[in-house]
Amino acid sequence: xxxxxxxxxxxxxxxxxxxxxxxxxxxxxxxxxxxxxxxxxxxxxxxxxxxxxxxxxxxxxxxxxxxxxxxxxxxxxxxxxxxxxxxxxxxxxxxxxxxxxxxxxxxxxxxxxxxxxxxxxxxxxxxxxxxxxxxxxxxxxxxxxxxxxxxxxxxxxxxxxxxxxxxxxxxxxxxxxxxxxxxxxxxxxx
Numbered sequence: 001x002x003x004x005x006x007x008x009x010x011x012x013x014x015x016x017x018x019x020x021x022x023x024x025x026x027x028x029x030x031x032x033x034x035x036x037x038x039x040x041x042x043x044x045x046x047x048x049x050x051x052x053x054x055x056x057x058x059x060x061x062x063x064x065x066x067x068x069x070x071x072x073x074x075x076x077x078x079x080x081x082x083x084x085x086x087x088x089x090x091x092x093x094x095x096x097x098x099x100x101x102x103x104x105x106x107x108x109x110x111x112x113x114x115x116x117x118x119x120x121x122x123x124x125x126x127x128x129x130x131x132x133x134x135x136x137x138x139x140x141x142x143x144x145x146x147x148x149x150x151x152x153x154x155x156x157x158x159x160x161x162x163x164x165x166x167x168x169x170x171x172x173x174x175x176x177x178x179x180x181x182x183x184x185x186x187x188x189x190x
Contacts, residue, residue, distance in 0.1 A: 002043060002047075003049045003050065006050060006054075016050065016054055017056055019058075019059070020043075020058050021059040021061070022061065023141075023157075023158045023160050024063065024126075025065070025157060025161040025165070029064075032062065032103070032124060032126055035062060036060075036126045039060070040058070043058060057129050057130035058128075059127065059130050059132060060126045060128075061124070061141065063158065064124070065121055065156060065157055067119065069107060069119070069120060070118070071088040071094060072087065073085070073086050073088045073089065087109075087113050087117065088118055088120070090110055090112050091109070093108050093138045094107040095107075095134060095138070103124050103125075104124070104125040104128065105122065105123060105124040106123050108120055108121055108138065108141055110155065111155070125137060144158035144159050145157065147159040148162055
């Protein structure tokens with residue numbers, strides 16, 4: 001599938017991408033090594049099927065929604081620690097203290113929550129052969145939460161994850177066969 005997508009990209013753009021960023025959803029903490037060992041290896045094998053020794057920079061980011069971590073923001077710390085505690089604002093990134101020592105991970109709050117407690121999404125960078133700095137991956141992740149066409153605000157995870165869910169559900173529940181070739185590169189399903 002990756003090889004076909006890259007060939008189609010080459011056909012449309014007359015060049016292959018220098019950098020590929022993959023957002024992967026639905027992976028539990030115990031499966032990070034499986035993603036790195038098998039899925040990243042399959043991506044690299046797909047690259048080798050293309051002519052000319054194609055080796056793009058690859059970034060693979062796992063997104064986790066179902067986590068127990070909560071984040072709070074304290075306003076007015078100068079009043080003997082009696083500041084008002086509230087939800088962290090959208091765009092808040094936590095990449096220290098509560099993150100893993102052995103993983104390259106961060107938490108990101110992408111939505112405003114009016115009632116209740118905000119739950120961030122957990123991002124784990126499984127592979128990064130690119131020169132993208134942590135700040136760049138964090139900003140890209142946040143900006144992708146603004147790009148879901150079916151919602152006017154931000155969504156909890158990058159839009160590409162939601163599109164992937166939508167496509168998988170549609171094909172599994174309704175189509176039961178591949179989409180027509182003329183529609184495969186169109187956003188008809190959104």
